[in-house]
Amino acid sequence: DQQVKQNSPSLSVQEGRISILNCDYTNSMFDYFLWYKKYPAEGPTFLISISSIKDKNEDGRFTVFLNKSAKHLSLHIVPSQPGDSAVYFCAATYGQNFVFGPGTRLSVLP
Amino acid sequence: EAQVTQNPRYLITVTGKKLTVTCSQNMNHEYMSWYRQDPGLGLRQIYYSMNVEVTDKGDVPEGYKVSRKEKRNFPLILESPSPNQTSLYFCASSNVGANYGYTFGSGTRLTVV
Numbered sequence: 001d002q003q004v005k006q007n008s009p010s011l012s013v014q015e016g017r018i019s020i021l022n023c024d025y026t027n028s029m030f031d032y033f034l035w036y037k038k039y040p041a042e043g044p045t046f047l048i049s050i051s052s053i054k055d056k057n058e059d060g061r062f063t064v065f066l067n068k069s070a071k072h073l074s075l076h077i078v079p080s081q082p083g084d085s086a087v088y089f090c091a092a093t094y095g096q097n098f099v100f101g102p103g104t105r106l107s108v109l110p
Numbered sequence: 111e112a113q114v115t116q117n118p119r120y121l122i123t124v125t126g127k128k129l130t131v132t133c134s135q136n137m138n139h140e141y142m143s144w145y146r147q148d149p150g151l152g153l154r155q156i157y158y159s160m161n162v163e164v165t166d167k168g169d170v171p172e173g174y175k176v177s178r179k180e181k182r183n184f185p186l187i188l189e190s191p192s193p194n195q196t197s198l199y200f201c202a203s204s205n206v207g208a209n210y211g212y213t214f215g216s217g218t219r220l221t222v223v
Contacts, residue, residue, distance in 0.1 A: 043214030102152035
């Protein structure tokens with residue numbers, strides 16, 4: 001049973017618009033959440049994170065929102081750029097447990 | 111440059127032939143981990159290590175071994191590879207408890223025929 005779910009395998013967005021990637025988790029023990037971005041033939045790279053004591057964290061064009069009661073987080077990219085096209089992994093952690101979601105492939109169309 | 115280096119990048123081998131994938135990091139990180147990435151399943155943890163001589167199983171440890179004799183190195187050993195171990199493998203490291211997230215290697219694509 002997947003503890004971290006990303007129900008959209010893929011997403012296409014027009015350049016300049018907002019991209020919203022969603023992630024749901026089942027384990028209420030998770031206390032830290034991260035987003036990773038992965039280009040083909042490269043390892044994932046850390047993008048942005050949020051602690052469970054917060055509901056929003058912003059870094060430039062990237063904002064992560066956390067809704068603990070719904071066990072849901074989302075990554076907003078505004079404005080989306082063609083270079084944002086990649087696979088995005090949501091991850092959740094507590095203690096030494098570090099669980100990744102299956103990923104969402106984002107395509108930003110020029 | 112701070113990095114995690116995996117070798118080889120690509121490997122094709124036959125069933126039952128022992129192989130080792132090396133992983134080295136130059137950031138003095140205490141925590142190292144191996145993941146495999148399969149379509150639709152994301153990244154699943156194979157083994158992790160909190161420090162030298164301290165290793166533990168992740169979610170999918172069957173068929174794999176690891177060792178942590180030095181802080182910088184964390185090799186992944188497949189004693190008798192099987193076709194279901196065909197996958198994309200990533201090594202990662204981080205500071206323990208830093209919550210800064212992992213630094214990942216570039217990956218090793220393994221095919222077992």
